[in-house]
Amino acid sequence: GTQIGTTQVKADAWPALGGANVLLGWDNANSGRDCHGYMKSIRISNVARYTANFTAPSSDFVSDGSTVLLLNANGSEGQTTIVDESPSAHLAFLNNGAKITTTQLINGGSTIMMNI
Numbered sequence: 699g700t701q702i703g704t705t706q707v708k709a710d711a712w713p714a715l716g717g718a719n720v721l722l723g724w725d726n727a728n729s730g731r732d733c734h735g736y737m738k739s740i741r742i743s744n745v746a747r748y749t750a751n752f753t754a755p756s757s758d759f760v761s762d763g764s765t766v767l768l769l770n771a772n773g774s775e776g777q778t779t780i781v782d783e784s785p786s787a788h789l790a791f792l793n794n795g796a797k798i799t800t801t802q803l804i805n806g807g808s809t810i811m812m813n814i
Contacts, residue, residue, distance in 0.1 A: 738807065739755070739758055739769065742765050742768075761783050766786065769790050777798040778797050
């Protein structure tokens with residue numbers, strides 16, 4: 699991929715969840731700005747992972763000491779939960795029509811279908 703813009707690191711940008719919801723692919727304040735598409739892996743880190751042009755990954759992300767949330771879309775058709783593979787081991791719930799699909803494969807594996 700190609701980096702567009704600049705890299706910014708904000709150490710406190712991802713506070714402890716404390717029961718709060720994180721919405722991925724859905725804008726609660728502005729309908730019509732939702733994500734429509736497919737995602738294979740979602741990783742949130744407490745460090746900048748890419749600071750220049752990079753090669754897109756060809757396999758699932760793996761957790762390390764800087765991983766705060768890691769959702770690899772490995773599951774069964776229609777599944778609406780994903781277990782976080784970071785040390786936090788959150789349980790992620792897919793809502794608003796999002797689900798695991800095995801019909802749109804990325805890197806040979808299932809994906810998250812977002813509001814299609």
